[in-house]
Amino acid sequence: MPASTPVAHSKTAALARVLDAIPKGYCRYTQGNVSASKAESLARKFHLRYGIGCTPAQRVTRRKRGMANALLVMYWPEGCQQVEWLMLATDGQGMDGEKLLDIADKPGMAWLGYELVRRPDRGRTAWTWRRPASEMAEHYALIAEFGNKHHTNSLGSLLQRLANQPGFHGVREQSKRLFEEARRRGHAGDLPHLFYVQKVSHGEWLRLG
Template structure:
C-alpha cells in the first residue's frame, strides 16, 4: 500500500479527522500554517520524520518499538493561499524536537475557529467541537441588538448563518441555545434546521514517498 495522507477541503472534514483520531490515543498536538505552494513538501517532511502516511501494520511496528504514531490533518480549501495544519501524536518517542500540548489540557485545543470539548454520552466520555466562548458572547450580543431593533429579517439571517456552521454535537447545542435566546426576546420568525455532521470522508489522498 502506497503511503498517503488525506487533504481536507472543508472545515467539517478537517475537524472530523481530529475527532476520529483523538479517542484512538492521538492526544498530543502541535499546529501551524504554511503557504499552499509549500504544503506538499511539508507533508512529505512530516512523513519522512514521523511516518504520517504509515499503514496500520506499520503503525503497530512503530508502537512496538516505542515510537509515537502521528497523523497529519490539513485544511486546504481549493484555491487557498495558506494551509492550516495540525499534527496529532500518540505517546512514544520521536517527536522531541516538537513542542506538543495535550488535548486534555485546561487550555483547550482551538483550531479553525472551534474548540475541542469533552461530553458524556451514557457514561462514556466523548469529544466534540463547539464555538469559542468569545464567539458565543458576540452572537448573543448580536441577536439581542437585532431583537431590540425588532429586526426579524436580520435575526432570521443570523440564525440561518449559525445553522450552516459544522453540525457537531457541541455546535448544535450552542445553536439551539441561540435560537432559544431569540425566541425569549420576542422573535416569531422561522427557526432553521440544525443539521448533524454526517460520517465525513477525511479528504482526497495526497501521495507520499
C-alpha cells in the same frame, strides 16, 4: 500501498478527522500554518520524520517498538493560499523534534475557530467542538440588537448562518441556546434545522512517496 495523507477542503472534514483520531490514542498535538506552495513539501517532511502516511500495519509495528504514531490533518480550501495544519501523535518515542501539547491541557486546544472540549456520552467521556465564549457573546449581542429593533430579516439570516456551521454536538447545543434566545427576543419565524455531522470523507488523498 503508497504513503499518503488526506487533505480536507472543508472545516467539517478537518475537524471531524481530529475527533475520529482521539479515541485511537492520538492525544498530543502541535499546529501551524504554511503557504500553499510549501504544503506538500511540509507533509512529505513530516512523513519522513514521523511517518504520518504510514499504513495501519506499519503503525502497529511502530507501536510495538515503543514509537509514537502521528497523523497530519490539513485544512486546504480550494484556491486558498494559506494551509492550516494540525499534527496529532500517540504516546511513544520519536517525536522529540516537536513541542507537543496534550489535548487535556488547559487552556484547551483551539483550531479553525473552534474549541475542543470533553462531553459525557453514555457513561464515558467523548470529545466535541464548540464555539469560543467570545464568539458566543457576539452572537447573543446581535440577537439582542436585531430583536430589540425588530430586524426580522437580519435575525433570520444570522440564525441560518449559525445553522450552517459544522453540526458537532457542542456547536449544536450552543445553537439551540442561541435559537432559544431569539425566541425570547420575539422571533416568531421558523427556526432553521440543525444538522448532525454525518460520517464524512477526511479529504482528497495526497501522495507522499
